[in-house]
Amino acid sequence: AEVGAGYGFAQLPLFGSSEAPALARGVRHAAVVNGRVLVPLFLGLQLEARGELPVALAVRDAAGEKAEATGFSAGGALLVPLKSAARWGGTLVLDFQHVRDTVTLADGTRSEQRLRRVGAALELAWRDAPPAPVPPPPAREPLGTLAVRVLDAESGAPLSGARVALGDVERVADASGQVEAELPPGEVAARVSAEGYAPSEARATVEDGGRAQLEVRARRLPPPTGGLRVTVVNAQNGVPLPGVRVAVGATEVRTDMMGQARVKQLPPGPVAVVVKSPGFRVAEEAAVIVAGQESALSVPLASERKSGPATLTGHVRSTRGGQPLAATLLIAQAKVRTRTDAKGAFAVKVKGGTYRITISARGHLSQTKVVKVRDGEQAIFNVDLFPRQKR
Known part of the structure; x- marks a missing residue:
């Protein structure tokens, strides 16, 4: 069974007096209530009953004056199946319809209309493809x-x-x-x-x-290591010095014919380097070892027989990656204040004696070293400054 509601607009016939009838048109606006019932019968037959009842909202005659209207519609049909296939079907429809409408004008004139209709139709229906069969659930995989x-x-x-x-x-x-x-x-x-x-x-x-x-x-991997290549040359003429003893931390090696000595498997961080050779003054240096890399250090050795002022030379670097630093060196006893160049190098001439040297650079901790030199000596030392800890 189905029940529905909607809006209906209809033009209804109006007649004058029965002696001289004149056809005019009235208008009806109505709310429509309808229903439909389908009853199955034997042999696949179906009986359909339907009806419709308009409830007038506004009615006007041909002149636009108010009027009243009533009516109803009732009908039925017999559905006879003719053909039923997988994708389509055919049905013979035998239909009957009865309609009645009545209009009453303001002066009491009443017009009534009755309509009966009988018909037959052939209804064709196209069906969707039947659903595919549901496959059986897969067998449980052993797990x-x-x-x-x-x-x-x-x-x-x-x-x-x-x-x-x-x-x-x-x-x-x-x-x-x-x-x-x-x-x-x-x-x-x-x-x-x-x-x-x-x-x-x-x-x-x-x-x-x-x-x-x-x-x-x-198991943990062993800590990464780095290497150091030390080149020792004569400070006077730059000629490589072979056979020189080079101590890198606790490891001691000698330079080859090219004045070079290599040490491998060193832990990352700063390491002390001491270079000794007969006829030359001892040089003490510091190098920074970087994991996975071979660092390079050049050490010039000064002759012991040199006279004149002593020379202090070296480099200032950061322990973070060994980068050269723009640093300030202050030697209060000699009234000397100097700065390193773009490569972090410095060279200062002083009289023989013992000096306290303060090295400072922006963003790094200052260091103070005590150096004792004699006239004609060349003291070479490299300074590695540690970065300040951020707060």
């Missing part, structure tokens, strides 16, 4: 659970954030260093990678419906 825990090999602490590859599946370890995954039965290799640790691997066997546990211990 098992593997729980992997990643630990530090030395301390046994869990490694959170470690990446664990289980075949085509990759997981990230949680705060307890654990990952868990469902995998097909069989042997599984767990490959672990973590920052600062060497790659590790362990194996476990996963069973259908079972739960296997695996512990992987990763």
Whole structure:
């Protein structure tokens, strides 16, 4: 059954006196209530009953004057199926309709109209394709659970954030260093990678419906190291000096025919360099080792037999990357105040004696060194300043 409501507009016939009828048109605005009932019968037949009742909202006659109107509509149909196929169907429709409308004018004149209609029609219906059959659910894939825990090999602490590859599946370890995954039965290799640790691997066997546990211990990588190349030359003429003893921290080597000595596997950071050779004054330097790189240091050696004023030379660098610094050197006893050049180098001539030298640069901690020189000596020292800590 169906019930509906809507709006209806109709032009209704108006007749004058019965002696001399004259056809005119009235107008009706109405709210329409309708209904429809479909009743199944035997042999696939169907009986349809329908009706419509207008409720007048405004009625005007041909002259525009107010009027009153009533009416109704009733009908039915017999639906006879003729053909029914997979995609279309045909139905014979035998239809009957009765309509009655009455209009009453302001002067009491009443006009009434009755309409009856009988008809037949052929109704064709096109149907959508039948739905595809629903495939049966896939068979359950055999799976098992593997729980992997990643630990530090030395301390046994869990490694959170470690990446664990289980075949085509990759997981990230949680705060307890654990990952868990469902995998097909069989042997599984767990490959672990973590920052600062060497790659590790362990194996476990996963069973259908079972739960296997695996512990992987990763070892830390050794700290990165750097190297240092020291070139020793004669301070007077720049000629390389072979066979010179060079002490870099606790390691001692000698220069080759090119005046060079190399030391590898040094930890990052500042390191003391001491250069000694007969007939030359001892030179003390400082170098900064950078991980994964070979730093270079040139050391000129001054002859012991030189006379005249003493010379203080060297470089000022930052311990952060070994960059040269624009620094100020203050020697109060000699009333000397000088600045380094663009390469961080300096050279000062003073009389023989003991001096306290203060080295300062913007953004770095100042250093004070005590140097003792004799006339004609050349004291070479490099200064590495540490950056100030930000607050």
